[in-house]
Amino acid sequence: MDEETLDKQTAESIRTSLVTWFRENCRELPWRELDDPYAVWVSEVMLQQTQVATVIDYFNRWMEAFPTLQDLADAELDDVLGLWAGLGYYRRARMLHEASQSLRETGMPTTHAELLEVKGIGAYTAGAISSIAFGIAVPAVDGNVKRVVARLFALEDVWTSKGEGKVWEIAEELVDPESPGDFNEGMMELGATICRPKNPKCLLCPVRESCQAFALGTPETYPEPKPRKKPKKQTTRVVAHRRDDEVYVVRAEDGGLLGGLWGFPSSDAQSEDAPSDPVGEVVHVFSHIRMTYELHESSETPEFPQMEGRWVPIRDLGDLPMSVAMKKVAALLSMG
DNA sequence: AACTCGGGGTC
DNA sequence: GACCCAGAGTT
Incomplete structure (x- = not known):
């Protein structure tokens, strides 16, 4: 990261404001009360391309049926898919099931590099599990974080590989080494509740003063919308x-x-x-x-x-x- | 870099 | 309708 985009004082200001805000305003979600890396894993996979409100009931039913990684490894695929039915992207469930079986003896990986090798765990999910479950200071960039970073630094391009790389670089410098989990969850929570795609609630935003898009007066115009094809x-x-x-x-x-x-x-x-x-x-x-x-x-x-x-x-x-x-x-x- | 994988919330 | 959602794997 070049320093014209992000100086150290700005970074420190953003992370303390954000983490403080998150701890005072975070929603009560079932996977936040368990303190269990397996539960974090399940929740993060369910949350891939799926909104929080949709996931809550599926997550509770899943954890009741498969409370531990071993329970999931022992389960039949039909039962696994049965609990997933309606969530979509069913490969997620199949990969979660397969991965649980390959991890039956060792248990959950506890390092970022090992997590990245697990089927169905990509860059975002590895960052999320690492930081939230194990306190490892790595970024986790999802759609919310792309939007928040784009607005903080007035970036239009976050969807090309170049633009996405830039967001990851910034997120890596920004992440709070003391509380990476709260920071990453805070970025996503901010994106979901305040820094929304439309009608962002900038007056309630804890990092408004550091936000270049807010200063420009056109926060909604960042980032450029993702190019989509007609079905x-x-x-x-x-x-x-x-x-x-x-x-x-x-x-x-x-x-x-x-x-x-x-x-x-x-x-x-x-x-x-x-x-x-x-x-x-x-x-x-x-x-x-x-x-x-x-x-x-x-x-x-x-x-x-x-x-x-x-x-x-x-x-x-x-x-x-x-x-x-x-x-x-x-x-x-x-x-x- | 483009394509394949669901379904639902929200405007 | 359009747009987006705590994305990942394959080609």
């Missing part, structure tokens, strides 16, 4: 197979969209002829796909030879995981 339109044909009075679902192949979750057997609607006239459609928007599910019904049971545990009546799904998208499709059936 591509795509159609998937799904089939509700009926036998007797039951509708059957299957488990989607791992790896792809909604992999590992249960739902109607699907095929690309591009080339082949439809098996029947569709009985309904639902649209579900993913981050990168605007998907139209075209529902067909069939009384044929072509794949039923492999009945052992593979085809399950939707009525008997129980706690098996089904995505929100497939639940939308299922809702079509009951509307008749």
